[in-house]
Amino acid sequence: MGVTKSQIFDKEQNELAQLFKVLGHPARIAILQYISTQNACICNDIVEEIGLAQATVSQHLKELKSLGLLQGEIEGKKMCYCINLEVWNDIQLRLNSFFITTKTNCC
Amino acid sequence: MGVTKSQIFDKEQNELAQLFKVLGHPARIAILQYISTQNACICNDIVEEIGLAQATVSQHLKELKSLGLLQGEIEGKKMCYCINLEVWNDIQLRLNSFFITTKTNCC
DNA sequence: AATTAATATCGTAATATTGCGATATTAAGA
């Protein structure tokens, strides 16, 4: 037990859930919001801003990267992260389309 | 360890994350989609449709109810669930506004 | 009153997530 039974759901359902899931942590919301406040890209300031250990922040960044939502660019020994706007818009559209499609008449 | 450190994030970040989190499971996506295909409200058909144990489905329904997303109406010994359209639209707007606000110029 | 059907809740096992210290790794700078 304890495993999500992905097999019994279809691709769309699993993908949608995965998108929502990655966005379902306040640290990851905070990271995205913080990056968006900076005109230029960010690096280790994220760690200081967020207030979690460096290892933890790195892990959250990894999950955001897994959606393609963040791009990282190496600048010497620093990493510069930014939001991939194309993916961002894609995801927004996808979630919206879920919301629109799933509207229903109530009781 | 293992506890999400909600204290270090603000109300908005925690609430947004919570919304995303509840939607971040394929069974809950499937439940919402299934309810939306029925004109009238649904009951225990959900259990049969989803293919998870009754107890598990009931738990997922509870989480959706925790957002106010589902309304349950008692009809004899059956429960009739439907999507609360007002809350549905609210959440859609809220997530959209997050997506719009968090747009940013990239690297 | 007893039975049955529909649902919720409890308890628990399996697994996943969160968070962090310790440890790589890599590149700039002394």
Next chain:
DNA sequence: TCTTAATATCGCAATATTACGATATTAATT
């Protein structure tokens, strides 16, 4: 070359989530 700074990854502990059987609960039906 040695040091330092920035980041990623590993390993683990604490907690949360997922799933389900068993057991309530409640209302219709017999």
